Amino acid sequence: MSRMVAPQGRAYWAVAPFAPEPPFRLYAGEGGPPVDVADARRMRAAAEKVEQHDFTLLMSVKPRPILVISTVLPPYDEVIALRLKRLNTLSDSAAERVREGTDDGLFSLPPDDFPGLELENAAIVTSMLRLPLSALDTSSELGVINQQALVSLHERVASSVGLRLDLQILRKSQELLREIGLRMDR
Amino acid sequence: MKAETTSSDSVRIPTPVEGIAVRVRRYNRDRAVIMHPKDFARLEALDHIHTLIAVPDEFKISDAARTAHIESITPGEPIEDRDELRRLFP
Numbered sequence: 664m665s666r667m668v669a670p671q672g673r674a675y676w677a678v679a680p681f682a683p684e685p686p687f688r689l690y691a692g693e694g695g696p697p698v699d700v701a702d703a704r705r706m707r708a709a710a711e712k713v714e715q716h717d718f719t720l721l722m723s724v725k726p727r728p729i730l731v732i733s734t735v736l737p738p739y740d741e742v743i744a745l746r747l748k749r750l751n752t753l754s755d756s757a758a759e760r761v762r763e764g765t766d767d768g769l770f771s772l773p774p775d776d777f778p779g780l781e782l783e784n785a786a787i788v789t790s791m792l793r794l795p796l797s798a799l800d801t802s803s804e805l806g807v808i809n810q811q812a813l814v815s816l817h818e819r820v821a822s823s824v825g826l827r828l829d830l831q832i833l834r835k836s837q838e839l840l841r842e843i844g845l846r847m848d849r
Numbered sequence: 850m851k852a853e854t855t856s857s858d859s860v861r862i863p864t865p866v867e868g869i870a871v872r873v874r875r876y877n878r879d880r881a882v883i884m885h886p887k888d889f890a891r892l893e894a895l896d897h898i899h900t901l902i903a904v905p906d907e908f909k910i911s912d913a914a915r916t917a918h919i920e921s922i923t924p925g926e927p928i929e930d931r932d933e934l935r936r937l938f939p
Contacts, residue, residue, distance in 0.1 A: 681922060753913050767914065768911055768917070769911070769913060822906055823910075
């Protein structure tokens with residue numbers, strides 16, 4: 664199978680996990696029931712008793728369409744992706760706000776650009792997932808957003824989690840200003 | 850913005866015209882730039898904007914987006930029946 668190198672902006676089916684929450688269901692070997700651990704404090708207490716403290720957690724997963732918003736991240740070939748929401752499950756007015764781009768939390772994915780999705784969808788801006796590339800079914804692509812839309816979506820995702828990009832913006836601006844200054848000196 | 854060039858030997862500050870910057874040159878290098886006060890105010894405003902863009906906009910989450918998020922992170926009833934799993938994954 665050829666290695667997927669450019670999934671950014673594309674939608675695929677993926678095996679997406681739900682974040683583990685207590686009680687933590689630990690796999691206890693074949694034939695036996697899992698061991699339930701009520702909270703994170705008990706997990707920490709157990710970890711302090713043994714040097715090697717990795718466990719196998721039974722957790723819920725769901726095969727679902729996702730939109731990849733990152734490049735493939737080294738060194739483990741992972742991607743950042745967003746879960747999707749079908750617009751037909753929203754009220755008409757809420758769906759219209761999504762299409763107009765006025766709902767910060769839902770990013771419209773036009774059906775023409777996503778022929779592989781049965782219904783019209785939006786990316787849930789706040790639903791970032793980190794997935795290994797192998798958790799994606801890259802044998803069929805569901806659609807792709809254009810670069811301009813991707814940049815806009817990135818801005819919304821950064822805003823949704825309060826990422827401060829001040830220094831990056833200032834550094835880029837300073838580089839540009841320096842470049843302009845150098846051109847003037849020539 | 851348009852730019853005009855003048856020699857520093859002959860400079861008597863010309864009356865600045867809005868939208869035209871006058872570059873004062875000596876030995877093939879810009880020594881000064883004369884501009885209309887309104888243009889300078891625009892540059893100052895750009896500088897101010899530059900500091901503003903570094904501050905992220907407030908992210909407002911709608912009820913629809915909040916519900917969509919919660920639904921998307923809430924697992925349903927898992928399929929744990931061995932026979933059903935065997936049927937689904939032959």
